[in-house]
Amino acid sequence: MFQGTGSDVGKSVLVAGLCRAFSNRGLRVRPFKPQNMSNNAAVTADGGEIGRAQATQALAARVAPEVDMNPVLLKPQGDRTSQLVVHGRVRGVLQAANWRRGREGLMPEVLASFSRSMAQADVVVVEGAGSAAEVNLRAGDIANMGFARAAGVPVVLVGDIDRGGVIASLSGTRVVLDPADAALVAGFLVNKFRGDPALFADGLTAIASHTGWRSFGVVPWLAEAARLPSEDAVVLQKAGPRGSGGRIVVACPVTRHIANFDDLDPWRLEPEVELVMVPPGTPIPAEAALVVLPGSKATIADLRFVREQGWDIDLAAHRRRGGAILGLCGGYQMLGRAVADPQGIEGTAETVAGLGLLDVETVLGGTKALVQVAGQARGAPFQGYEMHMGLTTGPDAVRPVARYDDGRVDGATSEDGLVAGSYVHGLFGLAAQRRAWLDVAGDGPDHAASVDAALDAIAARLEAHLDIDALLTLSRRADDHRGE
Known part of the structure; x- marks a missing residue:
């Protein structure tokens, strides 16, 4: 030991x-x-x-x-x-x-x-x-x-x-x-x-x-x-706001209860990409090509934190400029019109307004989804897993992000295609999937092979x-x- x-x-x-x-x-x-x-x-x-x-x-x-x-x-x-x-x-x-x-x-x-x-x-x-x-x-x-x-x-x-x-x-x-x-x-x-x-x-x-x-x-x-994938968020506190100096910026706001932030690690394998973990008190870079709103252990609390930091304004401006936004798990829930917690799973029973960038609503509760998944997203293969509580539904869900090998679908996409949300963790692990989200030059390695x-x-x-x-x-x- x-x-x-x-x-x-x-x-x-x-x-x-x-x-x-x-x-x-x-x-x-x-x-x-x-x-x-x-x-x-x-x-x-x-x-x-x-x-x-x-x-x-x-x-x-x-x-x-x-x-x-x-x-x-x-x-x-x-x-x-x-x-x-x-x-x-x-x-x-x-x-x-x-x-x-x-x-x-x-x-x-x-x-x-x-x-x-x-x-x-x-x-x-x-x-x-x-x-x-x-x-x-x-x-x-x-x-x-x-x-x-x-x-x-x-x-x-x-x-x-x-x-x-x-x-x-x-x-x-x-x-x-x-x-x-x-x-x-x-x-x-x-x-x-x-x-x-x-x-x-x-x-x-x-x-x-x-x-x-x-x-x-x-x-x-x-x-x-x-x-190797990081387990402790202390590494985010030690890291500076800028990444490797690459040409294409992928940005991720570091929320107070951020979870499964290793979802972003595969982007570090792309020589053309600069991964920016945005610390509190810092605006989301205007030059970002893709902003990823990460998972959270306390969605409603982190939704309030996003607003406190002014990141809701940054995200809206990013979309107006034609930039892409992807929410993963808790981040997906935040992008919708509302998040309801009728059972008080995260504390007080309440319903709060979401960021309104996706036409969906989330109700927290039910059985926790814990399942490994694989399939196609944006025309490229992926492998990952779901780990969440709650059900997200709405008009934008008719345009799912992912289709699993068993025929089920996941996620939602806005009408203009700029905003998407998914419950799949590990989505970016395969190089083909990363290139489906950004036109990155070259063939980077799959994350599992690098690890x-x-x-x-x-x-x-x-x-x-x-x-x-x-x-x-x-x-x-x-x-x-x-x-x-």
Whole structure:
């Protein structure tokens, strides 16, 4: 199990890289994350949902994503509330205080998923969440040391040298851990090193001296990680408003509750395209050829946020100039004439006016759609998934965006063809589909192929810089211990 000294230390990428490295050695591999918190999710073949990172890790392991890989998923939909997803299905909405009291009851379900994963694999690579040093959250923990102790899983602690203070963060974690938890830690590794890792030899010695733990290696900065789907919206907060400097601009406003923003990642593969993630307080670029209104975990709240930022005015002006607009999932709902929430799913039961750019209306409610889909859109193939609650109907729906292979249709298009909305996530994954939306020169790669190549490159670098043999030996010892 790989735990971190903090959030965003690179655990997800390391687990993905190790899944590919172990798979390359001919092993049957499964990723596992007991508890995740993210609004970027993926849909499994049986209609469940798991964290996006676990879907990428499954790709790395060369297996299909399964709900057991991420048995507990929290999807924030407000500052203090989250949707609870257990074994791929929505189980309710939790307040922050309720979560801390109720998570202990989820441990048996987490361990059951872990046991099923173990039965299908030679090695299971487990990812922790946040920081192992958050001892104030230790009681009832199912994400880090609580799970490791219950499952008898050895832990490797990951420190991030790029943010500074890695010697103190690793050594300090050893100080605050409960002795029984600290006994599970088999060693550490240092991640995101820029330069020659050999220059940190004295640092490794210092950490080992303070902690009594062995080093499994120093991982260099992995530029290839930028090609993997992002799970945490923190990457959007760090990013600047401008993209790669390409000629054709695709713009996406970053709303407060943005979800599944990895839908935009495939555009980064097009050399002629500049993807601009527009931060709050910044107007949508007037030169944009396509504006994508992204998915949202709280459609009505983000619809208000769009108006607060003045983006509704920017979108109307963009259409008057003949620019194209596409809404995905929650963004599709916002583009209509109204969004109704009669059951108060997102908070207060209410109906609010939409942006009025599509002649459709949405009623939130009903059974959550969770299904993988494929078909044709704009004359080109696509593969993706639906993940939404609500029904969208109206005159513009007679001009659907997509036709599925099973004959069903999805989405709506305005009479002038400039505004469209779709419930398909992952729509832009295939190069032919991107070129159907913009006349981009050249034949860019499919997104899945780019991610797969990045995973191979990351695995090769981990093989070169980590003691992979020792990690596998550690795994075998853990398995032997569980069998006693």
